[in-house]
Amino acid sequence: MSNASLHGAERRDWHVYKFGGSSVGTPGRLPRVLSLITEAQRPITVVVSALGDTTDWLISAARAAASGDSAGSSAELARVQSLAATIASTVLEGSVLTAQQATVDQLLAPIERLLTGVELTRECTPATLDEVVSVGERISSELVARALTARGVRALAVDARTFLVTDETAGSARVDIEASRAKLAPLVSGWEGVVPIITGFIARSHQGRTTTLGRNGSDYTATLLSWLLGARHVTVWTDVPGVMTADPALVRDAYPVPRMTYAEALELAHFGTRMFHPRTMIPLLESGAALHIRSTTEPQAPGTRIDAEGNPDPHRPTSVTSLERLALIHIESLRPTLSEPLGLRVLQALEAAQVTVWGGTLSALAPSISVVVPQAQAQKAHAVLEAALRAERDRHEVRVPPPHSPVTLVTLVAESMGHRPNVAGRFFHALGNVGVNVRAILQGASSRSVSCAVDAEDTAVAVRTVHSAFNLNETEINVLLVGKGTVGGRLLSQLAENTKTLQARHGVALRLVGVVDSRRALFDPTGIPPAEAGKRLAELSPGSASPPDVVPLLDRLSRLSVPVLVDCTAADGIETLYAAAFRRGIHVVAANKKPLARPWKESEALHALSREQFRAWHYETTVGASLPVIETLKNLVRTGDRVERIEGCFSGSLGYICHALMDGVPLSQAVRTARANGYTEPHPRDDLSGLDVARKALILARELGLELDLEDIAVEPLVPREHLDVEEPEAFLRSLTSLDADVSAQVARYRAAGRNLRYLAQILPHAPGGPRVKVGPVAVDAEHPATGLKGAEALVSFFTDRYREFPLIVRGAGAGGDVTAAGVLADILRLAQNVRGRR
Structure with a gap:
């Protein structure tokens, strides 16, 4: 706990809750907020945001007034008033509800007068806008305090402007910690036994003017308050279950990161995670308080804890962010060296022009660099760089091509990156493996992140791929x-x-x-x-x-x-x-x-x-089927072996039929059984014609790089060609009965000669006169490898330079639904x- 926390307040174990606009301003959710506060351990302070879209409506009201649209301005204020009434009616009733409505009217009345002045002058200064939007949090604070009181919980609406002191910067004021601590000290004693409901986002300058704290201002109020009170815990209740491993809109399997360090959170803030702002983290770094992100709708979920230690698990999950609507500007040096470091000049020029730079290949001595800027500022940035480097451009020493847009900055953030090897390698391997074109690799000083720019159209696949590579067990x-x-x-x-x-x-x-x-x-x-x-x-x-x-x-x-x-x-x-x-x-x-x-x-x-x-x-x-025939051939070719000949029984279905024939089974019955067992093609004609084997032979020949077509293969069918014209499969099977006697007699002659009928394919890539491929029935002798095949077995022999004397043989079940499905x-x-x- 910080020694700079409030004297006296240190002795109390304060806890700070913060509820966002969706938690307090969505119909049906406020009762859950009240229950969470009621059940919380004391002492507790609660910071609240404006209800729902109230802040946006107030900004719209101010802009409408500045344009002279009084009706539009009034309509936006009416929306604010209507939402406040709707939410109040869900938790208040009777005279208490009436009192709350009167409070809202009282708070909005001066804003209406202020906007009337804006309409007359046609000008809404940043300071005026701060005053206008401040009313949103004040309405929310009054409502929550009154609702708790109605439930028997003593609560007090506290305007943070009574103790938060800032400079005069409108829209994003800087807090004076010591002055704020001095103002808060006398207030804390009045919080004994009550729950203070404090406005987020707003403060007051040294000169007494209303200021706002900028983006994520209510979160900043909560962490500032924890620092000032010496609180050890801050819980931000929101509508998500924690800091997610990726944007759930892009990655369906994104899930909450259970723990992370302050440094990881700062990295996420830098790379566009809306949940964080660097200023929100500063009080936590100073005080050592832990920040919990939890869901109002799933309060039983553990959410995400952010502290100095983070997650000690070496396999802890990481976060993938995607910052979209960006542009990539590439600056090329056409000389090995320039009079000044190119990267330094580029950054200085863009900073002077107030162009945001999200990242880049920013090595000061690099001969060329790339920078990522908002797409809306791309043309301005390009013009700034052309002007800044005009002398070098005129001497043809530097080129500044037009911006490439839109691009997305995809970033992997993880404390573990500095402790484990090859994280960046896995990051880029995963993207390259799915064909995502990495436009630029963006470097940072931290070892906690690695980023790259990808085309906007690749955003979803890039984020999903990186998320899968690092965050999923499967x-x-x-x-x-x-x-x-x-x-x-x-x-x-x-x-x-x-x-x-x-x-x-x-x-x-x-x-x-x-x-x-x-x-x-x-x-x-x-x-x-x-x-x-x-x-x-x-x-x-x-x-x-x-x-x-x-x-x-x-x-x-x-x-x-x-x-x-x-x-x-x-x-x-x-x-x-x-x-x-x-x-x-x-x-x-x-x-x-x-x-x-x-x-x-x-x-x-x-x-x-x-x-x-x-x-x-x-x-x-x-x-x-499931035999590793093609992969075996690919490996032979990849490793530089020279294939002299490929030979074998490629068809398990024809292998089954030939084996049945040699056992004395009539042709028509053998084919019918093969079809019933799922060995043949849908039409057995494709098998008996040799077309199926010819296709397989062609596939293997092409794997060797042979530019052959199906008509280049010499095919001899297993049955006479006139039988192959029968279109209907059952009629085709019936027609085979007329061949039974002749085929059985031929098979008997093979048996008598000590031979076996097999349907072979042969591929000769280096035959005289050019590559030759042929398939057809062959009576093989007892020495041939195909002789021992049984049932639906298939066999492929590879004769190569390395396997010249003893061929590499792949043998096994070559047909059937089960084995093919397994393959x-x-x-x-x-x-x-x-x-x-x-x-």
């Missing part, structure tokens, strides 16, 4: 699932079974927010329990469009953190949906091969779009880990 992934067939249905089941485990063990919070089938679309940004998704979707009426238009859902999905479109369809033309997703900042996870098998230029353009937008496109399941889920988790980065 990475939240929001999934829109398109396709609820075999694979999509199994994916929903796996999500239902594994969501809690993924969150607890792997730090990934998977939220299903949408499901789309061929007739209906369901979307709920708050999340859909995967186990209920099918039922909820079925309850919807089919839309007029079939399939539904998914693009409007992408707009909603893009506003969520880490949005992912998951494609479990086999639909044609869905590449346009991928493009729309990438342009909206949405990642794509797909089990659909068709977009990857589009003509080379189209497929490459889609890949380029995903890279340009910094969106992931994962499609491991398009070759080998899709693995792709989603890989995306989550990439977004999460290093913790």
Whole structure:
């Protein structure tokens, strides 16, 4: 406790409460305020703000009067009077209510006369405005004191102008602490046994004129009072549950920071957090009092405690601020050195012109710098700098390009930054990983914050990304699932079974927010329990469009953190949906091969779009279901290995069919069973034609950089081509019975020769005459790796410089809803880990 606090008052453990305008001026909340005061430990002083929007209305009344609009001025005063009457009627009645209304009239009468003078002179000076707006807190103080008294709590309305002494600065006066202490001392003795209800925001100058304390003035009054009284605790009651980890309007998962230091609060104040003003913190720094931010509507919540110690937890949460409507001005030096440090001259010029500088790359010896200024002052700042650097500009030594706007200053504030490595690295890695373009890295003297300027359109994704990287125990992934067939249905089941485990063990919070089938679309940004998704979707009426238009859902999905479109369809033309997703900042996870098998230029353009937008496109399941075929090939290429040949049975469905044929099962029955088990494409013709394997081979060939198209692949179907013209799947299956005898006879000949029927793909990137890819049925001998395949197994062999003698083989279940869904889920988790980065 400060030794400079009031002598005598030190012996009393004062507590200071402060209630904001929304707490006292919103209908229904004042009774809660009165209860909090009644239940509080004594002795207590209470600081109150003006009711609701009263201060804004009083300012509007003064401006209207200054413009000669007497009717407008009177209307604004009437709003003040009406709100005061409305709030009073919720806590007072009878003669006490009448007395309060008379007090309001008495307080407003001189303001009405003052505004009449303003109307006549057409001028409202800052000093006059201070007098006008002071009436708001005085009304509030009288009302709360009278309401407490009516409830049996002795209370006293106290005008802070009786003890707070300031200089003559209108609008943002400076307090004379010693003079204020001297005036307060004789008043305190009269507060014995009563609750003083003190006006916030207002004071009186040495010359006796009404002054105001500026932004967050009532908070400043409360912390000043705590300093003067020697109080150890100040509680600011507001309409939020504490200092939030981010703006809840941008980050749905923002939550209160339980503890922070004075220094962290000062950093937040500097970077635009409306809850704080640096002057509010000064009395706390002097006195050592703790400041609590708590919610009037959630009084049971602990809120945020601000003191010298802060939070000792090394993993304590941090705050992310976003200061918007700014402009970035870049000043470039075209010479290694100038006669004077460039940064110093820039700052001096802007300060002289009274341009606010929120931050910048302000190293005085830097050859070029950037500064962030309010967007409204951008053109003025640009003109000031052009004039200040005119000589250097004329000699072509300095360039001052036009301002870049609008930008947002995104700042991470945390005391822990100075105690843990790689905080800044994680900050910029997180932003870069989601494609946010950092326009400037802004430096400060403190190790408690790191800032950067980003384009205004990237504000939401930047804040959410940084918040997720530093404040969440898990990475939240929001999934829109398109396709609820075999694979999509199994994916929903796996999500239902594994969501809690993924969150607890792997730090990934998977939220299903949408499901789309061929007739209906369901979307709920708050999340859909995967186990209920099918039922909820079925309850919807089919839309007029079939399939539904998914693009409007992408707009909603893009506003969520880490949005992912998951494609479990086999639909044609869905590449346009991928493009729309990438342009909206949405990642794509797909089990659909068709977009990857589009003509080379189209497929490459889609890949380029995903890279340009910094969106992931994962499609491991398009070759080998859940087997790591594509990632294995990518790693070989990344590490510089030379792939000589890729060979294998790429299709689990054809592998199953071939294995059944070798066991003596007729062709038509083998295909029908494979389809019933979910191994085949929706139309088994795509498997038996070799088209599905050809697409897979094409995908792998393109991963090698081969500019091939589907027609470049030599394809031999498993069945005669004339059978492939049957459009209806069931009719197609029936047509296969005519082939049963011939196929069984051919398989018997293979068995007799010691061979096995397999449907192979072969990719030869360096074949004479150019790359060659072929797929078709082959009778392999007993030495071939594919001979041992059973059921729906798939196999891919990579022959490379490093794996020349013994190929690198990937083998396992290559078809089926469960394994493919597991592969899709693995792709989603890989995306989550990439977004999460290093913790």
